[in-house]
């Protein structure tokens with residue numbers, strides 16, 4: 001289920017926090033790309049100098065050609081103007097290309113980091129968030145990093161350098177008037193900081209809205225058969241449209257704020273121009289100044305105005321990206337709770353399993369497992385049974401080290417899982433679940449995922465042991481058949497057999513079959529269970545099951561009810577000695593029918 005799409009109205013980060021985030025990302029992103037950056041700086045200075053040169057050349061045009069009435073000077077001045085424009089355009093072009101290279105490189109780098117960081121989270125994190133939502137974060141955060149770095153280090157800098165160069169031209173022409181225009185700066189600062197604050201407040205909700213947009217869409221497509229068979233198209237469409245409208249509203253809000261920047265800046269500029277016309281007329285009449293000086297000043301002012309507008313617009317847009325970058329750092333910094341993060345290896349231990357007074361809660365909910373204690377010997381085969389919600393999957397997740405117990409200890413071969421390395425826990429236990437997940441590749445590649453070091457013969461042997469040979473005869477490319485996205489080209493039973501082959505290739509100490517044979521018919525289940533019993537002699541095997549036939553292959557039955565261990569012995573003894581056992585067993589097995 002996607003989380004609620006309704007965004008809270010969170011306060012954005014403060015200006016100081018924003019500056020700290022900006023410094024952090026620049027500190028990380030610029031040093032490794034310093035050569036490119038130095039070249040980019042060179043281009044920025046080039047753009048600024050040539051732009052100022054262009055403004056200054058208007059003085060020559062007016063004074064040398066028109067005021068002096070010298071047609072012969074026109075060619076020289078014209079060539080100069082073309083040369084200056086060519087220089088400016090060349091640097092502009094180079095600067096744009098470099099900034100795209102820079103931006104892509106930064107975005108790609110952070111997209112990889114965000115993905116890696118999400119992958120490192122424990123499984124609980126994935127239960128809370130839709131996969132599409134997480135992918136939206138990967139994309140949004142990565143792109144925000146690229147936009148931020150390039151926004152600050154290139155766009156802002158180029159425009160600021162250009163403004164400085166043009167202000168120098170203005171000072172050369174008329175220092176007094178330049179000083180008079182300085183009153184604009186506090187006004188611009190006030191305007192920009194007000195808009196920035198509003199953008200930061202608005203940007204916080206964007207990640208959730210974008211996530212909801214992808215999550216709701218993906219959910220409908222993934223569950224398309226359910227959607228169609230229950231005629232839920234309208235419901236899915238309405239949910240998606242609601243998400244689109246909310247995102248749209250937010251994006252329009254951003255657009256309104258950013259779009260307000262330019263007209264407001266223009267009004268300020270218009271006031272300065274009006275004042276300047278009065279001042280220039282007075283100077284010409286009373287002080288006898290030449291029109292060339294005024295033209296150069298006005299050109300420099302007008303030319304400076306554009307980059308100044310761009311500085312303020314980029315600054316306002318930057319606030320939005322910085323909010324996303326801030327959220328990304330929070331993701332990086334959030335502690336990763338690894339249930340097994342010790343130093344001990346499980347590779348040499350015998351595969352016994354001990355639960356020592358284990359309890360487990362999901363958050364504040366009531367205990368999913370309460371005071372469970374048992375010992376499973378190495379090499380034993382145990383069926384884990386119980387009604388729906390009894391705690392079977394939770395127990396298995398604790399054995400797999402996906403969660404750490406809230407109380408008590410889980411030990412494998414005498415080693416507490418909290419003291420074992422995560423890598424050795426993963427390597428020692430093999431899970432074969434009901435919903436087999438396959439990657440989009442060949443059957444061979446999927447089996448190899450169980451053991452990347454396996455030889456081709458070992459892979460084929462694992463396929464044979466999982467009764468896949470009969471499947472291969474029906475598939476044109478045999479073991480090289482492409483399974484499609486999540487095995488879409490295979491039947492449910494074929495997928496389960498590939499999943500079993502992958503687990504067998506792993507050569508683990510402990511095997512957990514979580515309803516793994518539920519999609520197989522009785523005959524195929526029998527064949528596979530015989531294989532499992534024969535081939536996994538040295539390993540400990542747990543079967544979570546609702547099928548009574550599984551009991552033919554196990555030594556003992558572990559029964560849970562309401563999170564408590566209610567029975568643990570061989571089936572016949574339990575039937576004989578435990579009054580509740582048969583009733584509970586029948587109820588648990590009925591759920592299969």
Ligand SMILES: Nc1ncnc2c1ncn2[C@@H]1O[C@H](COP(=O)(O)OP(=O)(O)OP(=O)(O)O)[C@@H](O)[C@H]1O
Pocket residue numbers: 127362365368386387388389390391392393394395
């Ligand atoms: N991710 C979760 N967050 C909160 N509660 C959960 C979560 N997973 C399971 N539970 C709760 O924990 C209890 C045990 O669930 P569990 O999935 O372990 O039962 P189960 O015996 O495997 O059920 P089933 O046979 O239906 O798969 C249930 O009350 C369930 O609602």
